[in-house]
Amino acid sequence: MIAPATPAERASRPAPTARSTSPSRRPAAPKADPANTAANHTHPRFENGPLAVIDVDADGQMLAYCVGGLVLDVPAKTIPALVDWTLKDAQLGQPKLSGPGKNADPLLVLTEAALGRYGLPVTLTDEERLAGRIPEAHKVIKQLTRADWKLTKRGFGPWARIYRPATGSERACVQLCIPSWHALDSRHWGDAAQLPPAELARILGLYASRVMTPRGSTAVTGLELMTALHPPTRASDPDADGRRHSEHNPGSLGKDPVDCAPCEAPDGHPLLKDLPRFHSRGPAEKLFEEAYDWARPMTDDECTLRHLVGIDVNMAFAAGANGLTVGLGAPTHVKAPVFDPKLPGSWLVDLSHVDLSRVKTGKDKWAELNADLLPSPFTPKGDRPEGPAWYATPTVAYAVELGYEVHPLEAWVRYENGRYLDGWYNRLRDAYLATMADLGVDAALTPTDFLAAMDAHKSRDPELAIVVSAIKATVKGGLGKLRERPRGEGWRPGEPWRALSRPTWRPDIRAAVISRTRINLHRKIVKHAAFTGQYPVAILSDCVVYAAGGPSPLDFLPYREGKPLPGGFKLGVNPGLVKHEGTQSVLWGEEVRERFDAPELNLARYIKDGTVTDVDNGE
Incomplete structure (x- = not known):
């Protein structure tokens, strides 16, 4: 952990104060750790990086843990004062990703100790979790109101945005992330919420620098990244009086939502109200x-083989969006x-x-x-x-x-x-490849070395492995948000959907990406079958299972002198290439199907670790 400053040291420096500290580190990745370098050196306004984790040290001092090991003293005693300090003194934020876009608002991550100091609950009640926010009558919200700060419609929840209306081009907005309120979904962020503040700043800072400053869940961030790269409007050329006006940004989805076609509307959509x-x-x-959810019984010849080998397409849906x-x-x-x-x-x-x-x-x-x-x-x-x-x-x-x-x-x-998604794909691809390279898995590895590197990559730096998981979730979640359905017990068919007011509610784009992803996979399966006579036993989304004589993908993928079948499956880290998902025995597959009386049970669902506690055929 970072050694706290003494009271004398704090008294001798004005706030904010940059401490020269050496944060604790996990075992180093093969390359220099990118998360422990200072961020945004080229933008003085954001000298201290995109975000900070706010915590309380053993002496009771409020600290802001930033990227690169930087720690700042925080003088703010209330949430309104914290917002003021962040905007005036902390030098936090991130430059815009596109010319017509906007700089990212600073993100503050509040630990449990910080919540207690600022009068916020450490956890939400069941009622508050269901509502997604604390009550409007909470004393902290009253403090913000008295200080003329506003909250967005989603209120003060796990991802809260505190702002004042913009004056001119200047924004006054700070976003809060509260891990103990389940802001960081463990399915995508692993145990990030339990990390010490310096380590949490490290992984969130790396994600911010390579993807963008988180704007909410990975799904929300994936959607926001599309807009950040293709803002709906831009400034026009000067008119006769030298003034610029807001105009449509070519290549974007615009600022107004459009209706989908009736066939593209999910069940319950207002277009279907007359059905x-x-x-x-x-x-x-x-x-x-x-995506695929398909399986078939094994043939007699396949049952004579010893292994079922699963291969998984890297960043399959990102690859489907490319081009x-x-x-x-x-x-x-x-x-x-x-x-x-x-x-x-x-x-x-x-x-x-x-x-x-x-x-x-x-x-x-x-x-x-x-x-x-x-x-x-x-x-x-x-x-x-x-x-x-x-x-x-x-x-x-x-x-x-x-x-x-x-x-x-x-x-x-x-x-x-x-090609609206090209920039989105490129940024997420680069983030994924750079982080995998930091974990010792790069595009230059031979197939054998790649398989070996993948077997151990998560243990080299578990925190960077969390970033990889979040990047992949950003892809799938962002595409899912293009056809977001209403949630909550209060919604009834025929009632308006809030998501429909967004120009990024585009089920047609989601359908096109999924269509292309499924077709890309089928094309490789056909090439493989035509060349080898081997056919898949099961497919689940981007995972394909084959019967093979050995336990490795190299036991059935047709490599010749290190070169793969053109147009077929190729081992590698790049999006669209494949990795080893898992291997089980043919006897395991037959036993599982017999035990559950399911001859077409989708074994791809269980191939990773072989654990089958209940049958789910995706019905």
Whole structure:
């Protein structure tokens, strides 16, 4: 831990005071630890980094633990005074990520000791957790009101924003993160909430520098990152009087929400209010682009092998977003359109004629396959379509790629489109690769060395492993937020959704990314089957399980002189490449399926550690 200053030392320095300290460190990663270097040296306004963890030392002194081992004395005795100190003296924040964007507000993380000092509860009651905030009558909220500070609509909760209305271009806003109120979801942040303040500042600071300053959950941050990289407006060129005005920023989603197409609307959406009660929409009424959840019984030949080996696609949904053209504006309805693979949208088309027993795998190259051992690429459950259904553009384009004609009956297309997610993908990819390299896993490793490095990477620096987990959760959560559903017991179908007021509520973009991710995986499976005669036993999202003679992915992936099958699976750390997910025995798989009387139990769900306590087939 960081040694506290003596009272004499504190009295001899004005606040804020930068202490020269040496924070405790975990075992060093193979490269110099990026999280213990000062942040934002190029921006004097944010000299002390994007955030600070506020704690109380043994002498009762309030301290702000910043990135790079910097510790500041905090003179503030109340939350309003803490906000004032942060904005006037702390030099916290982060430069904007895009020219037309805004600088990130400073983030303060309050430990349990700090909560007690400022008169806030260490934990929330069940009622407060359900509401997501403390009551409006709380004394701290009254203090903020008297000091003319405001809270956003979500109130004073685990992620609170305290602000005054902006004057000109200057913002006056501070965000609070309260780990003991479950601000840091353990599914994504591991045990970060229990870390000492200097170590918590380290991992949150690294995440902020490589992704962005957290704005809430990883899902919220993933969505906010899209907007930060593509702000809805920008300043115009000077007019005749030399004045600039706010105008639409090309390539962004704009500042106003747009309606989705009826087929893209989730159940309960206001567009569907006229449907009969309890009506269940089928594939011809509803776009259903989701990740795979498919499995099949093993063949006799597969049962003679010893192992089931799972491989997992790195950052699969990020890779699916890379280079993808998505709609930027509202959809246009078209009857009997000619399919255009470059035009994003939703298409009603019959793909039941696509026969996987004979597919095109390249220019003038066709492959004969065992279709009974393959999932359909067109449905999440892998079932062959039975008639017309709604699909996103990448799914229909893949049917054409496989060598089959398509004749859409109708479509909702978006003529205003662009590669909106490219910058988002690039930033998250770079964050992931840089942090994995700090853990000793880089893109230059051979397949054998990569597998060995992955086996031990989390133990090299468990705190950096938390950052990797948070980055991956930012990808999935951000895409999930594009089709956020209403939550809470008080909501009823037909009532307005708060999420619909956001320009980033875009279920079509989410569908396109998931469609492309599933198609990317199926393409590799087909290439692998055509070359090796091996077929997957189970697929769950981005994890694929094969029966193999040995326990390693190298026992079934067709590497030749260190080179993988072109277009197939390749071991490596880059998004879209694969890693080893887990290995179990074929006997384990057969025993589990027999025990639960489930011959098509999805073994990909349990391949990592082999633990099956209850059957969940995703129904």
